[in-house]
Amino acid sequence: MATIRRFDDADAPAVAGLIERCLREVNSRDYPSEVIERMCDHFTEQRIKQLAAQRQMFVAAEDGIVGTVSRDGNKVYTMFVHPRAAGRGIGRLLMRHIEALAVADGYDHMETGASITGHGFYHRLGYVDVRSTETEFGFNYILRRSLP
Numbered sequence: 001m002a003t004i005r006r007f008d009d010a011d012a013p014a015v016a017g018l019i020e021r022c023l024r025e026v027n028s029r030d031y032p033s034e035v036i037e038r039m040c041d042h043f044t045e046q047r048i049k050q051l052a053a054q055r056q057m058f059v060a061a062e063d064g065i066v067g068t069v070s071r072d073g074n075k076v077y078t079m080f081v082h083p084r085a086a087g088r089g090i091g092r093l094l095m096r097h098i099e100a101l102a103v104a105d106g107y108d109h110m111e112t113g114a115s116i117t118g119h120g121f122y123h124r125l126g127y128v129d130v131r132s133t134e135t136e137f138g139f140n141y142i143l144r145r146s147l148p
Contacts, residue, residue: 001062002060002061002066002067002085002090002093003060003061003062004058004059004060004061005058005059005061006056006057006058006059007052007058007059009049009052011059011065012045012046012048012049012052014059014064014065015045015048015059015065015068016043016044018066018067018068018080018082019040019048019068020040021083022080022081022082022083023036023039023040023043024036024040025083026083026086027115029117030115030116030117031115031116031117031137032138035137038136038137039137042137043078051070051077051078052070054072055070055072056072056098056101057069057070057078058070058097058098060081060085060093060094062085066081066082066090067080067085067090067091067093068080068094069094069095069097070098071098071101071102073102073105073107074102074105074107074109074110074147075110075111076095076098076110076111076112077113079094079095079112081094092125095125099145099147103147103148108146108147109145109146109147110127110145110147111130111143111144112127113133113135113140113141113142114127114140114141115137115138115139115141116138116141119141119143122141122145123143125145126145127143127144127145128143128145129141129142129143130142130144
């Protein structure tokens with residue numbers, strides 16, 4: 001079973017590699033290659049460290065890093081699960097972890113932007129569509145979930 005822990009700067013190479021692998025192997029089914037390349041160029045090791053300094057970032061560890069998510073208040077960012085670990089509950093575990101932190105901080109809902117690829121995942125966790133938008137990385141859904 002995966003364990004959730006805070007991101008450490010030493011995790012940056014593994015997290016950047018995990019994100020690139022997800023983008024190339026999974027998201028590439030829903031987005032054109034130029035968008036995938038832009039996204040891969042964006043999520044460098046240095047950028048991952050910058051993001052972790054700006055928000056709370058977590059990793060799921062199980063014989064290496066198999067997932068990551070970050071949060072800023074009640075906003076969810078950079079949610080990725082390694083393709084070889086998909087479907088095993090790691091994404092749900094990461095999301096429930098940051099949702100519990102948001103509840104402890106007094107938030108009554110979570111909000112996230114989701115790719116076409118991740119849209120169904122968030123629906124299965126109880127998130128509902130608020131709107132859709134175009135970003136520099138293509139089409140994106142904005143979803144929200146009420147917290148207990």
